[in-house]
Amino acid sequence: MNHLSTPVLSQIPDIVVSRLPIYLRTLRLLKDQGVEVTSSQELGELLGLSSAQIRKDLSHFGEFGKQGTGYNVAYLCNQLEKILKVDCVWPVILVGAGYLGHALASYTGFEHRGFRIVAVFDNDPAKIGSTIGAITVQAVEAIPSAVKQHRCQIAILAVPASAAQQVAEQLIEAGIKSILCYAPITLTVPPHIRVEYIDPVIYFQHMTFYLEKGCIEE
Amino acid sequence: MNHLSTPVLSQIPDIVVSRLPIYLRTLRLLKDQGVEVTSSQELGELLGLSSAQIRKDLSHFGEFGKQGTGYNVAYLCNQLEKILKVDCVWPVILVGAGYLGHALASYTGFEHRGFRIVAVFDNDPAKIGSTIGAITVQAVEAIPSAVKQHRCQIAILAVPASAAQQVAEQLIEAGIKSILCYAPITLTVPPHIRVEYIDPVIYFQHMTFYLEKGCIEE
DNA sequence: GACTGTTTGTGATAAAATGATCAAGAATAT
DNA sequence: ATATTCTTGATCATTTTATCACAAACAGTC
Numbered sequence: 001m002n003h004l005s006t007p008v009l010s011q012i013p014d015i016v017v018s019r020l021p022i023y024l025r026t027l028r029l030l031k032d033q034g035v036e037v038t039s040s041q042e043l044g045e046l047l048g049l050s051s052a053q054i055r056k057d058l059s060h061f062g063e064f065g066k067q068g069t070g071y072n073v074a075y076l077c078n079q080l081e082k083i084l085k086v087d088c089v090w091p092v093i094l095v096g097a098g099y100l101g102h103a104l105a106s107y108t109g110f111e112h113r114g115f116r117i118v119a120v121f122d123n124d125p126a127k128i129g130s131t132i133g134a135i136t137v138q139a140v141e142a143i144p145s146a147v148k149q150h151r152c153q154i155a156i157l158a159v160p161a162s163a164a165q166q167v168a169e170q171l172i173e174a175g176i177k178s179i180l181c182y183a184p185i186t187l188t189v190p191p192h193i194r195v196e197y198i199d200p201v202i203y204f205q206h207m208t209f210y211l212e213k214g215c216i217e218e
Numbered sequence: 219m220n221h222l223s224t225p226v227l228s229q230i231p232d233i234v235v236s237r238l239p240i241y242l243r244t245l246r247l248l249k250d251q252g253v254e255v256t257s258s259q260e261l262g263e264l265l266g267l268s269s270a271q272i273r274k275d276l277s278h279f280g281e282f283g284k285q286g287t288g289y290n291v292a293y294l295c296n297q298l299e300k301i302l303k304v305d306c307v308w309p310v311i312l313v314g315a316g317y318l319g320h321a322l323a324s325y326t327g328f329e330h331r332g333f334r335i336v337a338v339f340d341n342d343p344a345k346i347g348s349t350i351g352a353i354t355v356q357a358v359e360a361i362p363s364a365v366k367q368h369r370c371q372i373a374i375l376a377v378p379a380s381a382a383q384q385v386a387e388q389l390i391e392a393g394i395k396s397i398l399c400y401a402p403i404t405l406t407v408p409p410h411i412r413v414e415y416i417d418p419v420i421y422f423q424h425m426t427f428y429l430e431k432g433c434i435e436e
Numbered sequence: 437g438a439c440t441g442t443t444t445g446t447g448a449t450a451a452a453a454t455g456a457t458c459a460a461g462a463a464t465a466t
Numbered sequence: 467a468t469a470t471t472c473t474t475g476a477t478c479a480t481t482t483t484a485t486c487a488c489a490a491a492c493a494g495t496c
Contacts, residue, residue, distance in 0.1 A: 010428070015453075021423035025402060039473065047404050051473090052455060059475055067474045068462035085426045088433030092422070099321035104418070106317045109379075109402060113419045114426070116434060151432050154425060156418070161327075178425040180418060184243060184327060186265055194428060196421040200322070200374070200398055201331045203414040204310070205239035207372060207396040208303045208332070210228070210412060214369050215306030216334065233483070257443065269443090270485060277445055285444045286492035 016057045022047060023054065024080040028113075031073045039070035086114030091150040093176075095167055096158030097122040097130070097137045100182060104156060105132040117156070119146045123163075140167065144174040153177040161185045168195075234275045240265060241272065242298040246331075249291045257288035304332030309368040311394075313385055314376030315340035315348070315355045318400060322374060323350040335374070337364045341381075358385065362392040371395040379403045386413075 010017075026046050030038055040051035040058075047054075058064055058076075061083050065071045081087040092110070094101055094117050105120050120132060121140045128139050138146070146152070155176045159167050164183035171179060178194040181187055184202075187195050228235075244264050248256055258269035258276075265272075276282055276294075279301050283289045299305040310328070312319055312335050323338050338350060339358045346357050356364070364370065373394045377385050382401035389397060396412040399405055402420075405413050 013452075017427050018424055020427070021420040022404070024423065025417070025420070026404060029403065041473080046406070050455065053453090055473090055475065056454085063475070065474050066462070067460070068464090068472050070473065083427070084423045085429065085431045085433075086423055088431070090422070090426060090432070091434050099317075099324045103317035103321040110419065110422075113402075113423070115419065115422050118434075150434075153429050153432055154422065177429055180421050180425075184331075185247065186240070186244060188264070194425055196425065198416055198418065198421070199243070200416065201328065201333065202239040202243070203398050203416070204308070204328075204333050204372060205242065205302045205304055205331070206236055207398075207412055207414065208308060209235050209238070209301070211303065211371050211395055213303045213306070214308070214371055215303075216309055216336075216368075231483075259443080268485070270487095271483095273443090273445060274484085281445070283444050284492065285490070286442050286494090288443060 012060050016060055019049075019053075019057055020080055020084055023057070024077065024084065024086075025113075027073055027077045027080065031077055035073055037070050038073055038076075040065070042070075081114075084114075088114065090115050090154060091118040091152045092116065092154045092156060093119045093121065093143065093146060093150070093152050094156045094158060095121045095140065095143070095171070096156075096182075097124070097127045097132065098158065101158045102132055104158060105135060115154075118150045118152065121146075140170065143170060147171075147174040147176060155179050157181045157183055159183060230278050234278055237267075237271075237275055238298055238302055241275070242295065242302065242304075243331075245291055245295045245298065249295055253291055255288050256291055256294075258283070260288075299332070302332075306332065308333050308372060309336040309370045310334065310372045310374060311337045311339065311361065311364060311368070311370050312374045312376060313339045313358065313361070313389070314374075314400075315342070315345045315350065316376065319376045320350055322376060323353060333372075336368045336370065339364075358388065361388060365389075365392040365394060373397050375399045375401055377401060 023043065026043060040054040043054050044051040064076050064079055089111065092115050094104055097120055101120060105117055110116060117135065120135050120137050121143055122128060122137050123140045127137050130137050153176060155171045157164055157168060157179055161183045164181065164185055165187055168179060168187045168189060172189060172193055179187070181195055181197050184199045189195055241261065244261060258272040261272050262269040282294050282297055307329065310333050312322055315338055319338060323335055328334060335353065338353050338355050339361055340346060340355050341358050345355050348355050371394060373389045375382055375386060375397055379401045382399065382403055383405060386397060386405045386407060390407060390411055397405070399413055399415050402417045407413055
């Protein structure tokens with residue numbers, strides 16, 4: 001029995017990884033403002049986190065700071081981009097050309113943060129062939145070839161909840177590895193597929209727990 | 219020194235509260251499918267969580283199940299809706315009438331889960347006066363009166379990052395208590411204001427950490 | 437009614453995350 | 467030069483969170 005047969009993919013706690021994009025986003029903002037050096041304390045104040053947490057998170061990946069001075073903003077940005085593998089542009093496909101799909105396909109903020117929507121799909125004949133910006137909406141049957149052509153690993157799922165599970169299975173079958181799901185359901189997927197969810201109602205319901213009840217009716 | 223001077227708002231861990239909306243969403247789905255009874259194990263399998271975690275989470279709020287049988291789906295839905303205070307409809311205002319704002323204002327899935335967008339605002343004169351469904355876009359100056367009129371505590375922020383902080387301050391000034399922020403920045407707000415963030419790029423960058431690097435270009 | 441199958445709710449335990457502390461390095465002031 | 471002030475990265479302590487394991491409760495069956 002070879003205890004190294006499965007390479008240890010990452011001992012980094014997922015919760016640490018989940019904070020890195022937040023750090024990067026704020027560092028890019030500082031960089032754009034012309035800030036050259038920052039500290040864990042300044043970052044912590046901007047993000048509502050403790051300085052110790054930020055230092056500890058970063059220490060999983062190396063030593064990026066200098067005692068007495070802090071962190072060079074541009075350098076730390078670069079390092080985080082490498083760690084997160086966003087020092088390049090990832091192709092993303094989008095399924096669902098409704099209002100939400102349009103909003104996502106038209107959003108110009110993806111590219112400079114490492115992502116580009118390269119194809120859009122829908123199953124509505126009325127939408128197939130129409131264009132969103134420079135992209136032509138294709139039939140969902142064209143997903144597998146597009147995934148292969150662009151070597152795409154990431155998909156956005158912006159279809160109604162009733163169709164989401166089925167489309168997710170098509171995506172996985174086509175070779176997609178990670179799905180960002182806007183449908184308000186929990187997908188059932190194989191363990192090697194990563195799914196992240198965006199459902200605004202989940203956030204609303206989290207908020208209302210802490211609010212004084214104040215409703216319109218019923 | 220009166221140890222009860224500040225009423226203990228909630229000893230419930232926030233991480234427990236954050237899972238309740240997920241439970242509710244899945245229970246509603248089961249209910250719609252005609253399922254009358256479920257178990258912590260079934261729920262756990264649907265959600266990718268352990269049955270013990272679900273039982274323990276629920277136990278913070280009462281005893282909702284029956285040994286040997288499990289949980290009555292309709293009853294547990296009802297209880298969770300009460301706990302989360304979504305056994306009614308909350309008014310929500312939306313700032314930002316771009317593509318995203320349109321998608322949100324047109325989305326029909328809010329109402330039956332406890333939320334209704336009652337007003338939309340933008341600062342673009344070209345958009346003010348236009349309508350989205352039954353709602354007329356108003357100038358941001360009208361926010362305070364709308365918040366008062368609807369007794370609104372929740373706002374969606376769907377404006378560009380460059381405007382988000384300033385608009386957030388206007389919302390708080392107007393009496394908004396919780397903000398769902400779609401702008402890719404971290405807002406600076408007083409401690410009694412709750413902000414939740416939705417930035418798809420954060421999820422993408424979380425995904426790419428675990429993917430094999432595969433990019434279009436530098 | 438006794439027996440078998442489940443499934444809950446919970447105290448005990450283990451694991452994980454966070455926070456506090458501090459030596460050492462670096463910049464600045466004296 | 468020397469002292470002072472910062473700030474990092476590591477270690478240790480504390481708190482929080484998740485898991486385990488099981489008695490008690492219930493439904494169904496013989």
